[in-house]
Amino acid sequence: MTTLVIVESPGKVKKIGAVLGAGYRVEASVGHVRDLPTDGDLGVAPPSFELNYVPTERGKSVLAKLKTAVAGADDVLLATDPDREGEAIAWHLADALKLKNPKRITFTAITAEKIKAAIAAPRTIDMARVRAQEARRALDRIVGFRVSPALSDRAGQSLSAGRVQSPAVRLIVDREREIAAFKVTEHYGVELTFKEQDGTLWKAEWDTKPHLAEGAEYLLDQSLAAQVAKVRDVKASAFEDAEKGKAPAAPFTTSTLQQAAGRRLKFNETKTMELAQKLYEQGAITYHRTDNPNLDAAGVEDIAAYARGAGLRLAEKPRKWKSKDGAQEGHEAIRPAHADQLDAGETEAEKALYRLIWQRAVASQLTDAVYAVRTASLAGDADGTAVTFVARGRTLIDRGWMEVYAEDVDDDKDDGEEGSNNPVPALAIGDSRTADGARVLTKKTKPPSRIKRTDLGPTLEKLAIGRPSTYAAITQNILNRGYVTEDSKGYLHPAPLGETIRDALVGRFAFAEFDYTRKLEDDLDDIAEAKNDYRTVVAGAWEALDTELGALDSAQITAAYPCDQCGKAMRRVKGGNGFFWGCTGYPDCKNTLPDVKGKPGERKAPPPPTGHDCPKCGKPLARRQGVSKPPKKGMKGRPYDFYSCTGFPKCDAKFNTGADGKPVLDAGDGKASA
Structure with missing residues (x-):
């Protein structure tokens, strides 16, 4: 009898397989196997707001491999990560693989005792948690797909808005303005x-x-x-x-780990999470995506046993810390899987991060x-x-x-x-x-300090904006898009694009307000606890955007390339003959400009008068002379010389040029022969 265990990361396969032994086969989904479409389709259909999922490019081959593995197994256990994202991935796998009565297991550390305990107590997929994850995905998609194009049209360049991204940008812009407005006493x-x-x-x-x-x-x-x-x-x-x-300080949560690793080890938040993922997969630490500052009973006892053996003095009773408002506390704080393992990790960076996690967790239970x-x-x-x-x-x-x-x-x-x-x-x-x-x-008196890159996550967490697992991606995203910049000391500064987005959104869109985002996180928590439903939350956000998008017309958005005729933004458009720039005021303003290396070029000067009129429509004729583009590389273009009607495209008359340089108007059909 063979039991198939499906985990998320390939890095876990070998260790979990070694723990389970014969009779078990461990495979990886490599994260999500399905997602919303990437071809421009919103993928969220009102009024039901059901999501349209398609296999990802990687997911197609992964699902094909897993279908074969399922066919050869007597039982299937879905062991994706112990958070909402992992719960959703488990559901996607069950749905795509057509599993009947799928079994779900979770463990917060890749250790023999945790894995075997999970195997012994499988459960069903928690659909309330799945719907909470779907609501988050739908809301992010709706904001991005509906607001970003409207912003881009007004600015004439690609701009994006995001449910968590935009408040993060606002934080940095507002802080810079506080600094500029600060009066020294x-x-x-x-x-x-x-x-x-x-x-x-x-x-x-x-x-x-x-x-x-x-x-x-x-x-x-x-x-x-x-x-x-x-x-x-x-x-x-x-x-x-x-x-x-x-x-002592509390053991690390995701955001405090990113912050401390930035200060002590000079790791940015992305590197910290990559290293923590490796340590988790190696079985060295507990799950590293958490907002809970407290250890579970087993963790407290493990540290206490080590401390007693090492001659370290324990606090009179196990320490507890108050969680931040809105914390999910789905699993314990980050700690070493075994406190008596003083060193872990395969690289020097992994070893340094493990040591930091070990020190903070062990210290948390010792005397003052x-x-x-x-x-x-x-x-x-x-x-x-x-x-x-x-x-x-x-x-x-x-x-x-x-x-x-x-x-x-x-x-x-x-x-x-x-x-x-x-x-x-x-x-x-x-x-x-x-x-x-x-x-x-x-x-x-000193002005408020700028926000450091590794402090952005904890700052967002204090405001109950987003979730710790997303902070690294959000920080990287706003840097990559050029909305903020990072100086040599790691401080974040707003870029002009970031200020443009902040000023366009604040006061017009609820999602740009800090209180809104905090309330929405509460709504998502209520969905996860079956106290609210998916459609109510998503439909409410959709309807609010219907009204808010109209307010964008009053935003003073500086156009990257203003129209020289009406002042509105020009935008790059792909036409039948390639790209060109058209006015966003169309159809009231029909101004267009040629595209030159991705920027608006100069309008071609009107042809000089020739003194000849079109016999078909009476408009002036223009003489066209030059050399055509080469048909292939290495070939030469063909010279041309003819007259055409300036009434084009309504009149497409063309005439050959005679030996005297004048149009040959007796061509009959008004078409040049060459």
């Missing part, structure tokens, strides 16, 4: 420096809050700051020694790092004005989880904790100190 503070007898230096900073004007956030009085900077003698008015614990925190308040007098300076010191006294995972530090900031290098001495209330020096601190 210069404000002031004062810092005292003290030197102990042993030479130790420490600092205290003026607490400006009691001196702020009502409603003010910053101290703007430079003269007051200069006055305070003259203070030298102070007394301790408060002193506290305390210990402060710092908990502990700091000794010392705070001293120092009272002084600035020409009759009572002032207070505050000194803070912080020293790491117990590394805790930092034994396995160094503290996350943003590349552009310090460690974010005030006083980490400030050795404040022990003081008793009333102790006097004389400052060795003081300086006025001139500070400036």
Whole structure:
């Protein structure tokens, strides 16, 4: 008896086959085997909005191979990935292969225990999850197919809109405009420096809050700051020694893995996902497409067992983290399949990413790092004005989880904790100190930071836009289309095309609004949980676009090539004799221009008057002279010289040129002989 197991990736076949052994045959679908048409057909038919699927080019050969495998099997298990996309692929396979009572299994790690547990508990395909995936696909298709051509027509060049892509572009454009509109506020503070007898230096900073004007956030009085900077003698008015614990970060989700790998390993999000896919296929990590920051019970115990054996101290109870709003939490956070496997991966890049995942997951279950925190308040007098300076010191006294995972530090900031290098001495209330020096601190407010490429996914996730599995593709897409650019430090900047799209969509289309996208994700979740239905959600989006597309006429879209007669955009059109450029104002404006290397060329000058009129219609005749295009490469064109009517195409009369250079008008039929 043979059982056929169909997985998605060919990379999983060998390992899963080795786990299952004799009696099992493992084959791969290589992702999706069917999709919506690519020939320009929308593939979504109202009013039912059923999807028209066709085999992909790769899918045709894959299905042919799988049909043969199915024919030779006694049982078939669909083991595609454990997410909505995988559920949909399982349904496509069952439908295309005409499987009766298809069996579905899932596992979140390619390990013997997970695979065998799944084999022992097959289920039916979850059609609610399939319909949720279909709704996402339909909505993406509808937005792209209906809005993109309308945008392109207005602009006279190919532009695209997308349900998640467009909000991503908007984020980057809006951030750039916030930066441009930001007004720097210069404000002031004062810092005292003290030197102990042993030479130790420490600092205290003026607490400006009691001196702020009502409603003010910053101290703007430079003269007051200069006055305070003259203070030298102070007394301790408060002193506290305390210990402060710092908990570890949650294990990685898809977006936080992309972010951390970008900062620590300098991998972009696409490379990170490719490497994570390889590690998953090798059985080294659990499933890497997840928005759940928590480990399952088996994962917690696996890490705990390793920690106990390695002499690492565990937290008093397993740690849990609050998920982001809208998180599906379909499966656990990313972790090593076995915590006692310290190294994994076939390449140096895979090994580096595995180590990062291992460190973060193991650290998440360990004890807090502990700091000794010392705070001293120092009272002084600035020409009759009572002032207070505050000194803070912080020293790491117990590394805790930092034994396995160094503290996350943003590349552009310090460690974010005030006083980490400030050795404040022990003081008793009333102790006097004389400052060795003081300086006025001139500070400036900073504009919001641009979004880094590897931070775009987490930023979208915070707004509940899209799903983690799509962020790498979205980022790559808007870069490839030239809507945003990336600088040498990895920051994203809007390109003119991106600004054009943002301004055309925002205020006219609901899908360009962040709240809409968040609500739609909730609708998709409701479909997956059978609380809503596919048609209601998709039909609602379709009807909204019917109204919204009309509003596009009011958008001020800068034409790439404006018509020189009416100002509307010219667009490239393929005609019977090749490409040409026509006005989008047609039929009101019939202006056309020739195509020159993909751009509008100059209109040919009208032929000079010849003084001869067409005997057929009375319009002027034009003399045509030149050399025809060569019929084949290496051949020469034929010279020509004739007269034709300028009333063409209504009048197609042609006349030979005589020896005297004049038209031979007695040709009879008005057709040139050569």
